[in-house]
Amino acid sequence: MTELLVDKLAPATDLVIDTQGDRIRVSSPWWTVEHDGARGGAWTSIVFTHGSGANLLRAPVSSMVRYAFADPASDGRWTFYHERNERAAAMSVERSAEGHPVVVAQGTYRDDAGVATGVRFRRTTEYRPFGLVHTTLDVIGDPGSDDIVEVRVLDLALRAGMTDALVRPHPSQLGGDLLGWGKWHGLAKATGTIFQASTVPQYLICFERGVEGIEIFPPSELHGWDRGLKPDIGLGLHLVEHGADGTSITMSPHCLAYRRLPTSVRGTTSFGLRIGLPNIKPRERVGSTVFHLTASSSWPTDEELASQAAAGVRLVRFHNDYREDGPFWHDGMYPPYDPAGMTELRRVVATSHRLGMRIVPYISLKEFHPESAGYVEHAHEWMHMAAPSVGIVHTWMGSGEFGGLMCLRSGWNEFRKRSIDRILTDIPWDGLYFDWTTPHPCRHPDHARGDYHTDADEFQDLLLWCRRRVGAEGILFMHLSGTPSIVAENMSDLVFVNEDNYGPGTAYRPGEAPPQCDFIPIAPRHLIGAFAMADVVSGFSQTPDGHRAHGIIMGGFLQGYPCNTDTSSSFAKVAIEEIRLFVGEDLSTYDFHRASDRPVITGHDDVFAAAWSRGDAALIYVANYASAERTGALRFPGASAITSSRLACRLRRPSEPERQLQPLATDTVARGSGIAYTLGAWSSALFLLRHAQG
16 A cells, blocks of 8 residues: 555745746646736646546636616616636735745735725635645725625636536535535536525535546635625525536625625635645546455454455455444544453454454544543533534434534644543554544534534644655544545545445446546445345345345445445455455555456456556456346457566456466457456456466
């Protein structure tokens, strides 16, 4: 996994700032952003090094004010005064207290003809580590106006081709879960308004699957957005709209234009936003190159761990946040076990290391178990408060619980840092695995000013602290199911997804998975594919349930995100046998070609294949989703890049001995008759191609 970590601690000061005339260009290894003084100093271009190569923007980013009464000369139409219409913005590059580069642009709102109004703007854009951008817009009424019907903080027009969006609504719009989960919106076939609200969403992301995208969210403190211009909440207009020309995102904390109800803009009113820019890797380099298993206080024996290591497992996730029938690691507690349990824990860690596996502990960023030290004293002080009349929200399990939910915009943040530091100091873990890896809304009156806040800023602060604490060689493995985060993925070495969808329906064929599975290519991911199939000796049953279980596993391998092994013993056996197909192969030395891109021609619509390739070798993983046997030939055009003209060929099937096949000419694999195959219903195989000696 070392190759994946090379950028993990690159400081923000490594950004390149290039000033040419009235333009300022900010570049990282992953993206280049351009500010244009002739367009108000606004962003006019975002291009990702390993993305589409096109500008993500189809118009300069801007803010805007709109007046209650149109100029008579405009034939009664509205007159808009935009930030981007300032043709000579005053621009400078400064440094924040932490040393981050800050681009400052100042000017006056103007209409399309360049006519100024009595409202100015000042926008600061601070470039923080890992693609996190803090931007603050100061709307300055000087002399100001009393008849403005809209103040728009963000007008963002994205290029055509976005496929998915997720919006988490303002805390005042919470559903019955009290946690403000979001809703996915498919954009490929959508037209018109996708999302509309009168209050600022707590999170928004828009992207093209497998290519690029952007995320936007307000700071933890929401008071400025809620009541910055009026004493009442809910007088704004926030939209996501989609059409053939692209996707538009507008965020207006005040908009009563169509009723012509004005507000005063005098003095300075500030609005903060956070923007996440993805550190996109070449897509062929983000398929998972490591397989992982789960251990708990059931205490796997050294022999069991050795068997898993021999199958090719290289990472252990120690996950033990609840058990009905034995000891478990209570969230927030340390040490988690009695002396005998701690001896077992140290043995599991030491044995994993001896076998060449790395191991990380489960950490919940939000849950605090009532039996942990400090809970009685601080839980009500640190709690996530869904409403003033609602007590601590507990995550129940079986006859017990995981814990009560805390808010990071409290002393819980520092408590969690201290507890993580103690965990890493006491035992030689190789990093951390995070659950509840997302901000949440809160209404605790002691955490922030105003009625509502989130812990978005504190969440980013904690992740950055942990990234630095584990170091460049440490692992951050993050569970992000249902709660995407570009900045969190930028800090991650491995991402866990799909818990919000798992079950029999997760036997995805390539191209059918939810958006978080085939996300922006930032970090490798593993699939949560839990499925409780009947326990059988072989680990695989020829039943519909058995077929679906194997389909879940095959789909993950075909797309480069192998699934977990911590479910029923039968499912785990099948998953381990699939992992074993790749034993002895260092997948980090290959480029990965996912099956949904059809890199391998199989001859059947229900037979899919993925490929791993490098100069001297290729691996072809093929899976049959049909309920009947399939026979055909595999042709991999990418094999033409292999330097050898003749290839040795081996065949591996789950739970079967490896077979040596007849050598093949490279051209036969790439363009000729291909590699003959026969696959039973719902079965898979791996072909290993190497330079043939002689």
